């Protein structure tokens with residue numbers, strides 16, 4: 001048994017971890033009493049944990065199978081990371097079409113969580129760039145799933161949390177880019193109404209947008225913060241100094257948090273200092289930013305999750321529909337800032353419409369994600385928020401979730417029944433399991 005954890009490191013569990021080097025090894029590694037695929041472990045909670053049972057670490061299945069330089073169509077094994085794709089293809093003018101806020105994620109993980117990025121309102125979720133995939137299902141077959149072939153398995157796999165089989169290979173489309181730089185603009189908002197107006201206005205014109213709210217602002221200033229909007233910079237738009245190497249790629253940063261910081265380093269004072277620094281950096285953001293700074297600011301510091309201390313941390317991300325969304329969002333933010341917990345990093349965005357995948361998280365509305373170090377009373381807060389989100393017709397993101405119960409989950413994900421039918425069809429004996437799956441009664 002090997003002890004593993006999610007990115008938030010609130011629970012460490014012993015799992016029977018295997019790390020195959022070739023897809024041919026996979027069928028023999030399936031255990032009927034519970035098996036789960038795992039990528040780079042960037043899900044915050046227990047999505048990639050399977051206590052006491054088999055976990056198949058897919059990260060050595062990281063080969064490219066084929067690439068078409070005319071169309072950007074890439075077929076690769078599911079353990080290929082976005083970091084590798086950027087390193088190998090960005091210098092040739094191709095970038096991942098959809099990317100979350102870290103590049104240290106695998107293609108399998110991006111499918112299982114149907115990840116979204118800063119451009120959801122304009123570009124949708126990860127499924128939009130996936131043409132097909134090969135899945136090792138419970139009866140031992142490797143089947144191809146696409147919009148035309150085994151379409152039920154295809155759609156249920158996006159947001160399916162790895163519970164339908166092992167994703168072995170996928171064909172995805174990369175985005176052609178002239179540069180690895182972004183032109184960006186920041187807008188300082190004085191309160192929530194101002195921020196939401198600015199987000200709505202800029203979503204119509206900017207494909208990428210994301211806001212940071214000051215978690216210490218209350219009362220009339222609640223929702224004050226900085227909105228950053230942007231788009232890929234063309235070669236002609238780049239300043240002369242950057243034109244010499246427009247497709248520059250940087251290696252991963254060398255800065256690493258060396259060990260778990262003691263809990264006493266996290267207190268209202270550090271929260272104030274961290275948030276003041278963030279605000280200063282965001283306000284000063286220049287007109288051009290490299291993709292590393294624009295998409296992946298946190299990737300610059302290795303193992304930054306250790307900074308939250310021994311008890312770990314959670315990220316709580318919800319979406320609430322636009323109808324009555326402003327009032328609901330205000331109530332949720334008031335609950336968060338008055339709860340006596342320590343709210344750290346956060347992100348506010350507008351999502352575009354939901355897609356056809358039964359358990360995909362995004363839906364038209366406001367989404368907010370916020371980190372909390374684990375302290376006494378945190379689950380009381382998340383329980384209260386879960387109820388408010390469900391009452392508003394919203395939902396929370398399973399890729400970040402740690403504590404949601406099966407009952408509120410059922411209220412949030414209305415197409416769960418259809419997903420469970422697909423699960424019963426492809427995995428009738430419940431071979432694919434996870435801690436998250438057991439907690440939410442998905443397996």
Ligand SMILES: Cc1cc2nc3c(=O)[nH]c(=O)nc-3n(C[C@H](O)[C@H](O)[C@H](O)COP(=O)(O)OP(=O)(O)OC[C@H]3O[C@@H](n4cnc5c(N)ncnc54)[C@H](O)[C@@H]3O)c2cc1C
Pocket residue numbers: 007036037038039040041042043044047048058078079099100101102104105106107108109110112113114115116117118160161162163165166167168298399400434
């Ligand atoms: C700093 C940071 C920023 C983030 N920003 C965003 C964001 O902006 N948007 C967003 O959507 N998410 C975001 N995330 C979450 C992250 O994108 C997802 O959790 C993603 O799924 C992690 O990929 P992974 O390879 O680490 O998968 P893991 O965390 O290892 O696994 C995630 C799920 O995928 C399944 N899985 C993995 N590989 C396979 C496979 N080959 N076959 C079957 N199932 C598999 C696992 O069973 C598990 O259910 C962020 C995470 C971090 C740490």
